[in-house]
Amino acid sequence: MTKRYDVALCGYYGFGNVGDEMILHALVELAQESGLKKDRILALSASPRQTEEELSIASVNRWRAKSVLCALRKSRTLLLGGGGLLQDVTSLRSPLYYWGVVMESSIAGCHPWAFGQSVGPFHKKTSERIARDVFRRCRPRVVRDTPSQRLLSKWGLSADLAPDPAFILDVGPPIESGDVVILNIRPWGSLSVEIAREATAYAQEHGYALRCLALSPDDEALLKDFRSSGLLARAEIVRLTSWKMATSLFAGAVLAVGMRFHFFVLTLLLGTKAVAVPYDPKVESLAESWSIPVWKGERALEEVAENARRPSTKEITDARRTARESFQSALKEALEGR
Template identity: 40%
Template structure:
């Protein structure tokens, strides 16, 4: 039976998270590099209309089981397209949702594959079992950190974050400000980090710009500011189109989100990352970035392995092409 789409993308898309939108854009571009056209790609999304406008692929309402099942019946493959979707720190339901979609795919005769994954944290045994079962169902899996590779007992490909492969216009501009990013974690780490930044020797010497990568980041950083924990001169929740200009004008960065670090690396902005999760620690170590150890916040040093970025982008494309070939094999 001929199916309408080659790939149905599944991730945390259309949910207001800038990092996941970067992953969506990167995955679609990598699929196109493998020879697919936009009309051969569909996407599960929390905001189908916005996803259609932003990514130019066919949108499916991720909350409509009928629409999801119909899409799986009309797609050759289901692609878990990057990100930390199997985790239960922010939502107990997340592993159940993605496991259910994978099981439905199997019932619909739709092959499953996964790229650029981070697995965990998974505090509940049942959620670890769901993740293991879902990834065992995949034709091939690539992960972006060593913790995830260990979780899968090495039965996967270790690659880099897909967003690194996105083109980035690094504008040559005078460094005018310092970027900060805090996300909700355990109610302590994010506030400790904000206090440490406020006490740093350089915090008042440059304009501080708070960058919200998610709607929850925006709310948190407003709380941090209103409680007098850490002053922010400007707080923004940027569109993807603003990112090149925003990061290119920064003198340095201090933040929690993985893709805050990815963007800093792409823009060659010295960055200190706050290791709330192993994927963040792995990324900083992989690229020679600075990790905050809970003490004084020092001005970050430049990325030590910046020169390897071009080769890493080529490797991401090669790894993705390998996964694509395996998934599409009859």
């Protein structure tokens, strides 16, 4: 029986998190570059109407199990598309949800595969077993960092390695350095407080303005709480609601300091010097692969920032090429697997 869709995209889409929306936009673009038309692409989203309007693709509510099952019956493949979907740092609900969707895909005759994933970390054996079962069912498997590849290998599962899909996005020309420190903080206990203080001190020491970028509603709430307490009293706080705003909001950046993974994808694409605060293994792995210095609180930000550098045009070009080639190969394998 001929199916209506070639791929159903499943990720943390429709929640207002800029990083995940970057992944979704990039995957749709990659699918089109690989020969798929938009009417052959479907997305599971928490905000299906908004997803349809922004990307001109079909979308269903990810929380309605019957709608999801119906959609999967109409699709040849299910793509677990990018991000840290299988981890239990936030809760057990995330791995359970994606395991449930993959099980539904089996019922629906829809072949599951994975691209651009970071796997873990896990604090519970139950979460790890669930994730292992998810990836066991997915073919092909493409992860975006070496620790994830090693973990899958430990589970007896092969996986290819490729840059995060968001690297293929055209966010604009490289930013000219100015007198603004860009700060991104996500909720993460005392680490968030410490880096806010360090960034403030660094900006004041050099006479730089401090612009705080929130990539999610949680980021924005935290930054406003910090400002209310006096910690970021003089800082500008801006919510980055779309990656397309990045060029204007990074304007004048002399240094970018942050925590979220896709904050650094943006800094790399815009050619901005950066320092990473690695709250998660995926951020530390990205920093290592791009020679981004990391701050862990053991010394002053001033010392770490001295080693910050701009990425070369060749590095960005190579990352984009690898991401494209890897996706095209994975899509072909997934469709042929049907």
